[in-house]
Amino acid sequence: MSAAQTGTTAAATPANGRTYRQEAAVAPVNLANHFLECCKLNRYLTVVDGHRFVITEDFARNIAIPPDAAAMAAIYSRDKLVAQAAILPLGQLAKKLKKKRDRDSYERLFSLIEEQALDERVRDSAHTLLEKGFREAEIKSIEAELNDQLSPARARYREFLDHVRRMMDGAMTPAAFVEEFKDFTANVAGRLDFGIYSFCLDRLFGSLRIPSAVKQLLVGELLVFPPLVRRELLTNILVFPGQTEDLKRFVKNTVLAELGRSVAVEIELLEAYRMRRITLDDLAGTA
Template identity: 50%
Template sequence: MSLDSRLIQTPTTRDGQGLPDIADHFMACARLGRYLTTFDESRFIITDDFAPTRHPGRVAAAAGAVFSRDPLVAQAAIVPLGRAALALPNRDKARFEELFSLIEEQALAGEVRLAARSILESGFREARIRVIAAELGGKISPARIRYRSFLDVVMGVIGGHVSADAFRDEFLAFTHDVAGKLDFGIYSFCLDRIFINPKIDLKAKGYLVAEIIHYPPLIRREMITNLLTAPGQAPALVEFTRQIIKRELDDMVATEIYLLEALKSSKLSAGEIEGMLVNKI
């Protein structure tokens, strides 16, 4: 079974014209080694996008479960699929069994592969789905409380009450506390707002760049390119970041960053970048 089966269909407008295919978009993100984004690249997908109140649809949920590199997002995506299967009579669950088998085999996030297996083995029992949702909430809720407390520190920096050195220490503690528990999209958004804020001292921002440059490649690439392509970004911060990329990273890693920067700046298409990476530039 593949993501373009009967269960995973491209949505259409009222006049019957197809909308951009969410599965294709998520797949393109995955091929480029990226976190999932919205169609317009305005932000990353977060767990809230798969909440029942958002009505994410089976296309988005299935594609998110398979292609998300953020385990939290992938787990959030599988919950509405489990609930959709739960609502069907047993004789009609075959397609969902195929889909969950696909997720178990092909999902990029190991956690969601285990979740898919446990839901399948339970026969889509409500209790099992509730446990998965509760486990997810148990990670996210405390992390978001910690995130809000860190925002108070950011306000302290803006107000001149927290020094650059103290801010670095607070940032490291915050990052440690929320690692694996806060949506990447929220963490990234937080850093984006810090880097673009003219009231935050360049020294404080430089400390954060010096930390991010040593992050895992996928996270580093997304966050550094967000900084480089943000409208109105301070030229001094951009120049500092380019210097630290040149000093700390090898040529291939730096090239991958600049290619993603070109994508975010609309200088190259996803297909062009994928071709260059396949051919090793």
């Protein structure tokens, strides 16, 4: 069973040298159905208990991911890197199939991915694997290309963590740290797993060692992010365990003042859903 199914952390270690926190396992669920629910909410994909977003390591070779869930991620993931990673285990499965009926079903699946995937690279990868008969060399080539995309961003992420530590130690001014945050964000946009970027911000907004003034400045930076990214990251602040009421109030008031009532309601509804105060059916009734 994969980490994404149980709600635990992927076995691989993120670029900061630490694993994500381990969560108690929950009853197995249909991961493809869970991903579908994320898609219906126009969200980035999360693990089943919602405590973190799916990352590329969740589709590593040593992790068993259900094929239907991998297909769902390859087609619909808002994180292009996760979508690219999701096609790899499908290719690994397809190349092992001996029966014509089974192989035909995977060829149809890859044709579907080629037609419907949100990301152009995923569509191209599906076409290549289908055309080359799911050869191991092609799978490794796609895997290497993904790693080449990730490596510089992961290195920049580790560099940013040094600045976070300096900020915590009082060795940087708030203004200098915000400029570093802006540069870091610009450098890793689209080249770092959204789940890792989100994890980093969770720790910033959840740390008592980061001054409130810095957190408020960072909230201001999040307001100009693309709407889907902004909604996820601002909601993360509101649902973070033990988050201060003062920061929650600041976020809500700032969103209302700067972005308007409709955006404020969207964030309020997603917060309620993530805190399990409302269901997907309830949200459908508000549309």
